[in-house]
Amino acid sequence: MFKLDAVLKNETGLHARPASMFTKEASKYEADVKVIKEGKEYNAKSIMGILSMGAMKGDVITIVADGKNEKEAVEALKKLVDDNFGE
Amino acid sequence: MKGIGASPGIAIGRVLIKNEQKVEIVKKAIDNPQDEIKKLTEAREIAKQQVKKLHQLALKNMGEEEANIFEAHMMIIDDPEFFSQVEDKVSSDNVNVDWALKQVSDFFIDMFANMDNEYMRERAADIKDITGRIMKILLGIEITDFTNLEEEVIIVARDLTPSDTASMDKNKVIGFVTEIGGRTSHSAIMARTLEIPAVVGLDGILSQVKNGDSIVFDGDKGEVHVNPSQDIVDEAKATKEEYDKFQKMLRELVGKPSVSKDGVRVELAGNIGTPNDLEGVIRNDAEGIGLYRTEFLYMDREKLPTEDEQFEAYKAVLEGLNGKPVVIRTLDIGGDKKLSYMEMPEEMNPFLGYRAIRLCLDKVGIFKTQLRALFRASVHGNLRIMFPMISSIEELRKAKAIVEEVKDELRKEGIKYSDSVQIGMMIEIPATAILSDMFAKEVDFFSIGTNDLIQYTTAVDRMNQKISHLYNQFHPALLRLIKMTIENGHKEGIWVGMCGEVAGDPKLIPILLGFGLDEFSMSPISILKARHIIKNISKEEMKEHAQKVVMLPTAEDVKKYIDENIK
Numbered sequence: 052m053f054k055l056d057a058v059l060k061n062e063t064g065l066h067a068r069p070a071s072m073f074t075k076e077a078s079k080y081e082a083d084v085k086v087i088k089e090g091k092e093y094n095a096k097s098i099m100g101i102l103s104m105g106a107m108k109g110d111v112i113t114i115v116a117d118g119k120n121e122k123e124a125v126e127a128l129k130k131l132v133d134d135n136f137g138e
Numbered sequence: 139m140k141g142i143g144a145s146p147g148i149a150i151g152r153v154l155i156k157n158e159q160k161v162e163i164v165k166k167a168i169d170n171p172q173d174e175i176k177k178l179t180e181a182r183e184i185a186k187q188q189v190k191k192l193h194q195l196a197l198k199n200m201g202e203e204e205a206n207i208f209e210a211h212m213m214i215i216d217d218p219e220f221f222s223q224v225e226d227k228v229s230s231d232n233v234n235v236d237w238a239l240k241q242v243s244d245f246f247i248d249m250f251a252n253m254d255n256e257y258m259r260e261r262a263a264d265i266k267d268i269t270g271r272i273m274k275i276l277l278g279i280e281i282t283d284f285t286n287l288e289e290e291v292i293i294v295a296r297d298l299t300p301s302d303t304a305s306m307d308k309n310k311v312i313g314f315v316t317e318i319g320g321r322t323s324h325s326a327i328m329a330r331t332l333e334i335p336a337v338v339g340l341d342g343i344l345s346q347v348k349n350g351d352s353i354v355f356d357g358d359k360g361e362v363h364v365n366p367s368q369d370i371v372d373e374a375k376a377t378k379e380e381y382d383k384f385q386k387m388l389r390e391l392v393g394k395p396s397v398s399k400d401g402v403r404v405e406l407a408g409n410i411g412t413p414n415d416l417e418g419v420i421r422n423d424a425e426g427i428g429l430y431r432t433e434f435l436y437m438d439r440e441k442l443p444t445e446d447e448q449f450e451a452y453k454a455v456l457e458g459l460n461g462k463p464v465v466i467r468t469l470d471i472g473g474d475k476k477l478s479y480m481e482m483p484e485e486m487n488p489f490l491g492y493r494a495i496r497l498c499l500d501k502v503g504i505f506k507t508q509l510r511a512l513f514r515a516s517v518h519g520n521l522r523i524m525f526p527m528i529s530s531i532e533e534l535r536k537a538k539a540i541v542e543e544v545k546d547e548l549r550k551e552g553i554k555y556s557d558s559v560q561i562g563m564m565i566e567i568p569a570t571a572i573l574s575d576m577f578a579k580e581v582d583f584f585s586i587g588t589n590d591l592i593q594y595t596t597a598v599d600r601m602n603q604k605i606s607h608l609y610n611q612f613h614p615a616l617l618r619l620i621k622m623t624i625e626n627g628h629k630e631g632i633w634v635g636m637c638g639e640v641a642g643d644p645k646l647i648p649i650l651l652g653f654g655l656d657e658f659s660m661s662p663i664s665i666l667k668a669r670h671i672i673k674n675i676s677k678e679e680m681k682e683h684a685q686k687v688v689m690l691p692t693a694e695d696v697k698k699y700i701d702e703n704i705k
Binding site for chain 2: 071074097098100102103105107
């Protein structure tokens, strides 16, 4: 298992376009990928899960992956967040 | 019967009722969960094929923006979390898959429908649309398919989903009537985009019709007749023929200049609220944009838009117009338009209060951010900037000084901007119309905003229903102020436009041409009709009429004069 914390700095948080980018990236990996916000777990490969998190600018999320290429998966997702989803 | 006219045109044809078969879902105990889960997997696969087809159709008929909805639908069909919840329910509770699907989708629909963000609430409709589709496939209910219709039909439905409207073949669906919805509901907007006549919000229509009934309706007035008498059909046919002929003639004006009979050329421009409205501007062959209301960039969100966000929006509009002039109005907020994230005190008279340029000159940071974004975008097209609600020369000078500061900053930072950005102001307060000879020396153009000019000239709050009869665009005082403003502008060699409702009023267009108005900006859908009117009148003749109307004492007299003397 590998995990990293990330802070959402983009304007819209994990709504709309960022959420679908995040889901698509997570789905590229075989590993089980989850996002934890305020103690609750959400499936990172599910657009509905990510959207229902309601994560906004300033929120801290933990990205956790377990399985094949877990480190790469977490790092790729963290990079997406750190780059503000290209905004 | 009468509903809400949602999309103009006359439709005469046969009813096709959208299958509204009640989906009965009963909880059942099942023996083999694996079989149920297999059914679900198959249904998802079928749904996927259907949505793929819809996506292609939408791309072809409506463009990328609308087609995006179906990409979202695709992601929902593929959603592992959502469907694993359904599968878990099936195997842990030993229930039928349709029941499990309903439980899970209701949970998500509720959750999204209750979020306070508009984007999220819209997602509830998507989940409903897509789970409804999968449910029908599971239960073997036929989904009314509008793609392979053999004859022309008028669709009658409770409501239409994005899937329904995307799959409509414009050559076969000649109109639709729905029980719910208003002028700005999804189906109404789609009907206007597709240019299909439509009536919405007609409660009870489904209980009045059956498949194959004949039906006639007017998408302008909202009047609907089921199994009408021959007289009504004949009358509708005649109206339709006239309407179609007129529309065809208007379409032929695309690409033609807006020139009067005696050779005077004017500019017919469009008013827009968001870059999404560009399509209508282009389709209706506007010669520019006369009013881009930037406040929508600031509304329905949680914080101020950044400079970059604004830059992207302005750039999109400027590039979309391909060098034609675009007048962008700086932030016009306050009054009846509030921002949820900005504290604004309750006011006794919001229309006479803290709004528009007054707010911008007070919160200079917000104003500067917008001006920076505007000037950065200026290299991508033909930008003109105007200030709303100017009431004194001092305000105008302050605003212009801030423009100079912003240009200085950009220059120092080495950021390019265009040197030919015209700076103008709105004339919407009588004080500025009266002083227009002075103002004209300090700006590049005027744009007359009639909605507020009427309100301030006649002292009528335009939101107050009780006195709405006093709000009248034919008021002679208004016409005198307009005439004076245009003349004073021309004396100083600047151009004068108009971006209020009056600019698109067929009765007043001839008078405005007579006054010498240079630019008329209106909702894009009115442009070709305005071009048709201009083509058929001569400015010299209208000048005489215009002289006469400003000498009439009442609005009623003005209206009567126009009705009797102009065509």
